[in-house]
Amino acid sequence: MNGPWQGAAEIAAAVRAKTLTATEVVTAALARIASDNPALNAFTTVTSARALARAAALDGEIAAGKTVGPLAGVPFAVKNLFDIEGVVTRAGAALTAGDPPAGADAALVRQMEAAGAILIGALNMGEFAYDFTGENFHDGACHNPHDLTRMTGGSSSGSGAAVAGGLVPIALSSDTNGSIRVPSALCGIWGIKPTYGRLSRAGSYPFVGSLDHLGPMARSVADLALAYDALQGADGADPAQAQRPVEFVSGLLGQGRGALRIAVAGGYFREGASAECLAGVDAVAAALGASEIVEFPQAALARASAYLITATEGAALHLGRLRSNAAGFDPDTRDRFLAGAMVPAVFVQKAQQIRRWFAAECAEIFARYDAVLLPATPVPAPLIGQKTISLGSRVVPLRANLGIYTQPLSFVGLPVALAPVCAPGRLPVGVQIAAAPWREDVVLRLAAALESAGVCAATPPA
Amino acid sequence: MAVFVQQAVCRARPAQQLWHAACIRDLMTDEEFDAYVTASAAALGLTIDDAWRAEVIANLRVLFANGTLVSNFPLGEHAEAAAVFQP
Numbered sequence: 001m002n003g004p005w006q007g008a009a010e011i012a013a014a015v016r017a018k019t020l021t022a023t024e025v026v027t028a029a030l031a032r033i034a035s036d037n038p039a040l041n042a043f044t045t046v047t048s049a050r051a052l053a054r055a056a057a058l059d060g061e062i063a064a065g066k067t068v069g070p071l072a073g074v075p076f077a078v079k080n081l082f083d084i085e086g087v088v089t090r091a092g093a094a095l096t097a098g099d100p101p102a103g104a105d106a107a108l109v110r111q112m113e114a115a116g117a118i119l120i121g122a123l124n125m126g127e128f129a130y131d132f133t134g135e136n137f138h139d140g141a142c143h144n145p146h147d148l149t150r151m152t153g154g155s156s157s158g159s160g161a162a163v164a165g166g167l168v169p170i171a172l173s174s175d176t177n178g179s180i181r182v183p184s185a186l187c188g189i190w191g192i193k194p195t196y197g198r199l200s201r202a203g204s205y206p207f208v209g210s211l212d213h214l215g216p217m218a219r220s221v222a223d224l225a226l227a228y229d230a231l232q233g234a235d236g237a238d239p240a241q242a243q244r245p246v247e248f249v250s251g252l253l254g255q256g257r258g259a260l261r262i263a264v265a266g267g268y269f270r271e272g273a274s275a276e277c278l279a280g281v282d283a284v285a286a287a288l289g290a291s292e293i294v295e296f297p298q299a300a301l302a303r304a305s306a307y308l309i310t311a312t313e314g315a316a317l318h319l320g321r322l323r324s325n326a327a328g329f330d331p332d333t334r335d336r337f338l339a340g341a342m343v344p345a346v347f348v349q350k351a352q353q354i355r356r357w358f359a360a361e362c363a364e365i366f367a368r369y370d371a372v373l374l375p376a377t378p379v380p381a382p383l384i385g386q387k388t389i390s391l392g393s394r395v396v397p398l399r400a401n402l403g404i405y406t407q408p409l410s411f412v413g414l415p416v417a418l419a420p421v422c423a424p425g426r427l428p429v430g431v432q433i434a435a436a437p438w439r440e441d442v443v444l445r446l447a448a449a450l451e452s453a454g455v456c457a458a459t460p461p462a
Numbered sequence: 463m464a465v466f467v468q469q470a471v472c473r474a475r476p477a478q479q480l481w482h483a484a485c486i487r488d489l490m491t492d493e494e495f496d497a498y499v500t501a502s503a504a505a506l507g508l509t510i511d512d513a514w515r516a517e518v519i520a521n522l523r524v525l526f527a528n529g530t531l532v533s534n535f536p537l538g539e540h541a542e543a544a545a546v547f548q549p
Contacts, residue, residue, distance in 0.1 A: 210545060301535055304528035311525055323507045326514075335514055339521035342502040347529030353537050355544035400524065 002028045004036075004166030005460050008074040008223040011169065012116065015073035018062060022055035022073035022118060029075040029120055033167050039148060041140050042161035044080050045087055045122040051075065054118045069116030070226055070250075076170040079156050080122035081129060081205035082106040091205035092125040092155070094138040095321055095328045106203030107235045108172055108214055115230035120168060123158025127330040129174055129207040130314055130337070131155040132182050132402035133382075137330035141384045144187055145461040146427060150381035153186035153402065155179040159217050160187035166460065170227045174204065175213045177306055178376075178406025184217050184418040185376035185430020189458040190224045190447065191217040195437045196413025198244060202237035208313040209240065210352075211306065211410060219458040221448040224417075225250045228440065249441045253448035260370040260442065262290035268299035269374045269405055272391030277375045280421035280429040285373050287455040288446065294365055294372060302358045302408040305351035307400075309411075311340030312348045332399065359412040366414075366436035371446055375405050376418055376430030409434050417443035419456040431456070489526055495519050 002011075002020060014020035030048055037043050061068055078084070081091040083102035090096050109119055124142050126133065134157030135141040142157035144150040145165035152160040156173035160183030163171050173180045175193040184191030192215050199214050206212055216227035232246045264285045270278060285291070296302070315322070315337045318329075322341060326334055365372065379389050382398060389398045409416050409432065417433045417440075435442040450456040490498060499519055503510045510518055 298535070301531060304531045307528050308525060308532060311521075319506070323509075326509065327511070331514070331517075335517040336521050338503075338508060338510065338514070338518045339525055341506055341508065342499065342522055343525050343529060347525075347532055349543060350532045350535070350537070352543035352545050353541040354532060354535060356542055357537055359544070 004032055005219070006169065007220050008071060008169040008218065008226055009220070011074050012070060012072045015062065016068060020073070022058040023052065025073045026051045026055040026075055026118055026120065029168060033121070036165055036167060040143050040145060040161040040165045040167070042123055042142055042158040042165065042167060043077065043121045044090060044124050044139055044158065045084070047084065047087070047119055047121050051118050051120045054113070058116065058118070069114065069230070071112065071230055072116035074117045074170065075120040075168050076112055076117045076172065077121045077123050077159070077162055077168045078106070078109060078119065078172040079125045079159050079174060081125060081174060082109055082122070082172060083203040084109065084119065084122060087122060089205050090122070091129065092127040092136055092139070093329070095325060102203070104203065107200040107237060108231050109203070111231050111233065112172070112227070117170070117230070123162055123171060125157055126155030127333040128314065128318065129155040129176055129179055130333045132178065132399060134160070134183060135384065137332070143384070144381050146188060147381065149383055150427070151186060151384050151386070153183035153377070153381065156183045156217065160184060160189065163187070163189045163217050163219060164458065164461065169219060169223055171217045173215060173217055174207070175215060175410060176208050176211045177310060177410055178403035180215050180217060181376050181406045181416060181418045181430065181432060182403055184420065186381040186428065188420040188422045188428025189217055189219055190221055190420060191215065191418040192224055192228055192440065192444065193410060193416045194228065194440055195415045197240050197242035198415070198438070198440070199231050200235045200238040200241050202235055206317060208310050210309060210313060213410065213413070221253060221444060221451045222250070224447070225253055225444050228444070244438060247438070247441065249444045252441050252445055255445050257288055257446065257449045260446065261368065262288050262371045262373065262446070263292040263294040263369045264290050265296060265372050265374040266293040267295040269296070272378050272394070273375045273405070274379045276380055276426070277378060277429045280431050281373055281375050283421060283455055284419060284431045284450060287450060287453050288373070290373060294369060296365065296408060297361050298358065299408045301354060302411045303404055305354045306407045306411040308343060308347050308351045311336060312343050315340030355411060358408070362412050362414065363436070370439070370442050371433055371435045374409070374432040374434060376432050377402055378404060380427035380429050405432065413437060415440045415443055417447045419447050419450050420458050421456055422459040424462070489523065489530065495522060
């Protein structure tokens with residue numbers, strides 16, 4: 001009990017049953033961070049005092065017979081773009097180090113703690129979330145728990161390393177173009193990027209407001225769903241948050257595949273992908289009995305549009321810093337932001353028109369299918385420091401191309417679950433399960449079916 | 463597969479191929495990109511260190527390639543952008 005691979009649901013059940021105290025759970029997690037984080041480089045801040053204080057308070061509530069939440073005593077950590085009261089919100093940058101500490105927790109941190117979870121620290125990430133590698137110029141690269149010489153993926157790099165490495169069972173992260181899905185895939189864990197506008201982003205450091213999503217990463221579908229359920233609900237402080245009712249999914253996971261209509265994405269989403277990544281998709285498709293192929297029309301155009309919106313909105317956000325202290329950026333980030341500042345507005349306006357058009361095309365697809373399966377990345381985890389990858393016969397820059405399969409989906413805000421396919425002696429690969437907007441229940445239900453069938457699972461590093 | 467894509471484009475906006483005529487021209491020459499970066503940096507109050515310049519231009523080339531692809535896509539003047547303001 002209380003080992004590194006113990007899940008959130010197990011922990012909460014044990015804490016509620018008084019077979020384990022929250023203090024014991026937090027103390028063990030802090031010890032694991034102390035021993036294992038130096039190799040992974042996942043944490044940038046450990047909030048030990050706060051975590052132990054909250055654990056003691058929770059233990060007191062339980063001893064007094066009070067009702068506690070579904071995540072009682074579960075330690076979690078957040079990408080360091082979430083506000084933590086009293087901690088500077090770094091967003092992976094050195095330029096933010098002199099900012100005042102956050103005056104309050106981010107909305108989603110508050111919601112996790114309202115459900116009984118205990119924040120234990122902040123996690124490494126790509127600078128200003130403009131990253132797919134997990135390499136941070138200032139804080140160092142995160143290391144993939146399955147092979148320490150390899151990338152975690154980014155930009156939620158510390159989240160991938162911390163969850164896959166057994167430091168915490170749940171991490172909160174952001175996904176603008178794939179930053180939950182890419183590290184989940186490369187690190188072999190579960191993740192969900194909910195529908196755009198589903199969860200509040202209040203109190204998180206922005207990157208590209210029109211594309212930014214927040215969501216959880218975990219080692220089981222049940223834990224992912226528990227966290228997702230805890231995170232739902234409007235707080236009125238994020239103007240992009242939709243007026244949606246809370247739609248709990250945890251109770252729906254056992255429904256199985258049922259009569260859901262499931263297709264596999266073809267065309268763009270198979271071109272250039274490695275044999276390992278395609279084999280992952282095909283294994284998932286076979287397990288779900290999905291044989292029909294569907295093509296997302298103009299997926300490359302959607303990706304190009306997302307690329308433009310990202311570069312230009314990001315550059316606009318950071319223009320002041322680019323003027324006053326461009327040398328203080330991570331060089332890989334700086335040069336892209338500088339270029340993004342110089343892009344004509346006509347490109348961006350057209351990209352936004354294409355966004356609406358592509359959303360309509362996707363709506364037609366999801367009128368025919370309840371879910372579509374796609375690869376998450378073109379390759380498994382590259383080596384840290386690697387600069388290029390192969391897309392079929394082409395050698396292309398790694399940074400710009402690791403997210404080619406994730407970008408078209410976040411471009412139109414679809415809910416996507418990331419299912420890990422792990423096998424002994426092989427690097428994990430990820431499969432995206434996408435559905436129509438607001439159908440997180442569908443993607444998580446299929447994720448649970450795959451986990452039950454033993455096709456997808458987060459497995460401990462060898 | 464290619465046929466499917468073409469059908470999708472035509473189904474979306476069949477009568478607005480004229481947009482092609484207004485497309486942004488292809489990528490600039492190296493000299494034009496260099497001049498563009500110099501002028502843009504001056505206009506925006508940005509300083510481009512010589513050590514960064516080649517990488518900034520390389521990134522800008524990628525962005526313009528994407529911009530050209532996007533601009534050439536036939537949607538027409540009545541296509542609404544995704545970001546529609548709601549007061």
